[in-house]
Amino acid sequence: MNCPIPISQYSQILLAHGGGGKLTQELVDKLFRPAFHNPALAAGHDGALITLPQQRMAFTTDSYVIHPLFFPGGDIGSLSVYGTVNDLAMCGAKPLYLSAGFILEEGLMMETLWKVVLSMKDACERVGVQLVTGDTKVVNQGKGDGIFINTAGVGIMEHDEMIGPDQILPGDCILINGDIGRHGMAVMAEREGLQFESSIQSDAAPLHGLVQDLIQAGIEIHCLRDLTRGGLGGAVHELAQTRGLEFYLEQKNILVRQDVQGACEILGLEPLQVANEGRLIVIVPEKDKDRAVSVMQKNEMGTEARMIGHVTQGEKPRVLISSLIGTTRILDRPSGEPLPRIC
Amino acid sequence: MNCPIPISQYSQILLAHGGGGKLTQELVDKLFRPAFHNPALAAGHDGALITLPQQRMAFTTDSYVIHPLFFPGGDIGSLSVYGTVNDLAMCGAKPLYLSAGFILEEGLMMETLWKVVLSMKDACERVGVQLVTGDTKVVNQGKGDGIFINTAGVGIMEHDEMIGPDQILPGDCILINGDIGRHGMAVMAEREGLQFESSIQSDAAPLHGLVQDLIQAGIEIHCLRDLTRGGLGGAVHELAQTRGLEFYLEQKNILVRQDVQGACEILGLEPLQVANEGRLIVIVPEKDKDRAVSVMQKNEMGTEARMIGHVTQGEKPRVLISSLIGTTRILDRPSGEPLPRIC
Numbered sequence: 212m213n214c215p216i217p218i219s220q221y222s223q224i225l226l227a228h229g230g231g232g233k234l235t236q237e238l239v240d241k242l243f244r245p246a247f248h249n250p251a252l253a254a255g256h257d258g259a260l261i262t263l264p265q266q267r268m269a270f271t272t273d274s275y276v277i278h279p280l281f282f283p284g285g286d287i288g289s290l291s292v293y294g295t296v297n298d299l300a301m302c303g304a305k306p307l308y309l310s311a312g313f314i315l316e317e318g319l320m321m322e323t324l325w326k327v328v329l330s331m332k333d334a335c336e337r338v339g340v341q342l343v344t345g346d347t348k349v350v351n352q353g354k355g356d357g358i359f360i361n362t363a364g365v366g367i368m369e370h371d372e373m374i375g376p377d378q379i380l381p382g383d384c385i386l387i388n389g390d391i392g393r394h395g396m397a398v399m400a401e402r403e404g405l406q407f408e409s410s411i412q413s414d415a416a417p418l419h420g421l422v423q424d425l426i427q428a429g430i431e432i433h434c435l436r437d438l439t440r441g442g443l444g445g446a447v448h449e450l451a452q453t454r455g456l457e458f459y460l461e462q463k464n465i466l467v468r469q470d471v472q473g474a475c476e477i478l479g480l481e482p483l484q485v486a487n488e489g490r491l492i493v494i495v496p497e498k499d500k501d502r503a504v505s506v507m508q509k510n511e512m513g514t515e516a517r518m519i520g521h522v523t524q525g526e527k528p529r530v531l532i533s534s535l536i537g538t539t540r541i542l543d544r545p546s547g548e549p550l551p552r553i554c
Numbered sequence: 555m556n557c558p559i560p561i562s563q564y565s566q567i568l569l570a571h572g573g574g575g576k577l578t579q580e581l582v583d584k585l586f587r588p589a590f591h592n593p594a595l596a597a598g599h600d601g602a603l604i605t606l607p608q609q610r611m612a613f614t615t616d617s618y619v620i621h622p623l624f625f626p627g628g629d630i631g632s633l634s635v636y637g638t639v640n641d642l643a644m645c646g647a648k649p650l651y652l653s654a655g656f657i658l659e660e661g662l663m664m665e666t667l668w669k670v671v672l673s674m675k676d677a678c679e680r681v682g683v684q685l686v687t688g689d690t691k692v693v694n695q696g697k698g699d700g701i702f703i704n705t706a707g708v709g710i711m712e713h714d715e716m717i718g719p720d721q722i723l724p725g726d727c728i729l730i731n732g733d734i735g736r737h738g739m740a741v742m743a744e745r746e747g748l749q750f751e752s753s754i755q756s757d758a759a760p761l762h763g764l765v766q767d768l769i770q771a772g773i774e775i776h777c778l779r780d781l782t783r784g785g786l787g788g789a790v791h792e793l794a795q796t797r798g799l800e801f802y803l804e805q806k807n808i809l810v811r812q813d814v815q816g817a818c819e820i821l822g823l824e825p826l827q828v829a830n831e832g833r834l835i836v837i838v839p840e841k842d843k844d845r846a847v848s849v850m851q852k853n854e855m856g857t858e859a860r861m862i863g864h865v866t867q868g869e870k871p872r873v874l875i876s877s878l879i880g881t882t883r884i885l886d887r888p889s890g891e892p893l894p895r896i897c
Contacts, residue, residue: 230783230888230893231782231783231788231829232788232827232888233887254718254719254720255719256644256645256718256719257614257640257642257778257780258612261610261613262609263606263609266605266606267603267604267605267606268605269602270601270651270653270706270708271601271602271687272654272687272689272704272706273689274656274657274689274691276657299600299601301599301601302599302600302603304603310706314617314619314702314704343613344615346616348619348702350619350895351894351895359693361704363653363704364601366601368603437600440573440574441575442574445575449579453598544575545576551694552693
């Protein structure tokens with residue numbers, strides 16, 4: 212699909228595209244509404260009127276400021292859909308509706324915006340969610356960075372399971388759906404212009420289907436957490452602190468692709484702290500762990516699913532990790548910023 | 555309340571505050587969560603689990619990029635609550651829950667963030683909404699502008715009225731709840747350092763109470779629209795186009811304060827196109843207009859409510875306005891950007 216706003220007329224975003232006048236209307240009518248067409252959006256209202264199939268719902272939000280906008284395996288558009296869909300999935304919810312708030316920098320190429328919008332549209336179709344309400348603002352050149360996107364999401368809870376950090380118990384097993392570190396390293400390699408033998412592709416993908424499979428199989432899920440900013444290490448740290456328990460990881464079971472490991476070494480990064488966008492941990496009681504791994508492996512998002520550790524009462528809330536040679540160390544949480552603007 | 559993050563430690567926002575590590579956690583635990591404390595936020599989940607009192611809901615989003623962050627009568631914090639609350643109210647919904655996505659610029663003063671967060675908290679309490687889920691990102695210095703905020707809102711429909719542009723009929727009356735142009739001029743005066751005899755205060759305020767009063771009084775509301783970007787002129791233009799009808803306004807009934815009129819003349823602006831943040835038009839059938847005005851006047855947001863025009867079949871979708879001396883002209887829609895970054 213070609214960009215529907217004639218290039219000869221306005222090839223770049225102007226401040227006026229955010230001013231609420233003719234150009235704002237043109238952007239909405241020619242670019243956003245046709246891409247995401249659905250009844251709620253077509254109504255041209257200040258918000259979307261929707262009827263949920265039930266009253267118990269999940270609500271979440273995330274802003275996306277990733278730089279660069281396009282990277283191997285994805286772009287800010289698909290990321291802004293999958294990221295918020297995954298946050299809903301982590302609550303155990305079925306994602307249904309998204310909102311989108313665009314903050315555009317004056318001078319952005321119209322073609323770039325169109326590419327991003329098409330990518331969001333494709334991602335929405337893949338997941339089966341509708342983008343029902345939106346907003347566009349334009350900031351002066353030098354006061355933004357191309358495109359920032361916020362998406363908020365609404366999903367429904369189709370089950371009575373309680374899923375959350377407070378459900379985690381000592382003895383629970385920690386499962387993961389694949390290798391780690393690819394998203395962060397794909398973005399960093401693109402940003403820094405690093406060349407590797409094979410290009411590292413981001414793992415960005417929607418995880419709601421995998422979660423639905425686990426729920427439908429009757430797995431007793433205690434907690435789900437996607438491994439975005441802060442990576443696997445950040446996620447288990449946060450859960451250890453929130454729940455007040457000790458988390459124990461086994462390095463030998465944690466998959467890191469060789470090219471990702473190499474890129475991390477070049478940049479002085481720890482793969483455990485690198486962001487992923489298609490990885491989650493699933494925390495389940497011991498009795499359900501084998502069945503859960505088997506369900507995950509049958510889903511395309513979990514072919515390499517495995518158990519990587521467990522939860523214990525422990526001495527205090529912290530994360531321990533056993534090395535490849537069998538020694539155990541405390542995994543510290545980075546205070547710094549290993550990878551800025553990775554999502 | 556003093557800023558809860560010790561000034562001596564981090565007086566400014568660092569990139570690491572958006573990195574998903576210790577500093578992100580500190581920002582959430584010490585600043586955001588205490589300010590907005592509620593059970594959904596306290597759960598520390600990837601999203602908020604909420605149970606709506608019913609299934610018919612409204613969902614909306616808006617990003618706020620206003621410059622400067624503080625202006626007479628408000629700031630970006632309260633604006634980001636009232637603006638989204640008002641969008642829900644325009645759907646006829648009762649606002650219940652908000653999300654907040656912050657995009658902070660590296661180097662932002664922590665005290666500034668805290669002032670904005672406190673203002674959001676006060677605004678939420680005034681309206682009676684809960685901020686239940688959020689996200690914070692940090693961009694490099696020079697790639698943002700202090701603070702951008704996105705809020706998305708969820709509200710419920712407590713009635714069976716159909717309210718929206720498609721309900722507007724020829725013969726309907728156009729009512730307004732007060733004078734126009736104050737928000738835009740308050741922000742512009744602050745930004746440009748203009749001095750007037752009396753400082754112009756923004757009209758920013760929540761409108762959900764006024765709308766609830768109209769609904770409870772059994773007024774047959776055909777459409778509601780707040781008069782933000784593009785002002786009164788922009789709003790009626792958009793409705794005329796969407797509905798395919800002619801809108802007729804009477805200048806003599808449209809209130810513009812003298813200082814606002816003066817400021818507009820200095821800056822070469824048309825008050826009809828200046829943004830408001832506490833003004834709406836209410837479109838009702840002729841039979842209900844007097845009662846609707848009377849209900850509005852009893853609410854503190856509508857003491858100067860009045861009728862300013864009506865809708866006709868007309869020749870084509872457009873907006874006509876009669877001048878003070880009785881002549882009628884076509885009100886054009888500005889294609890340009892009269893006031894950038896006003897909300």
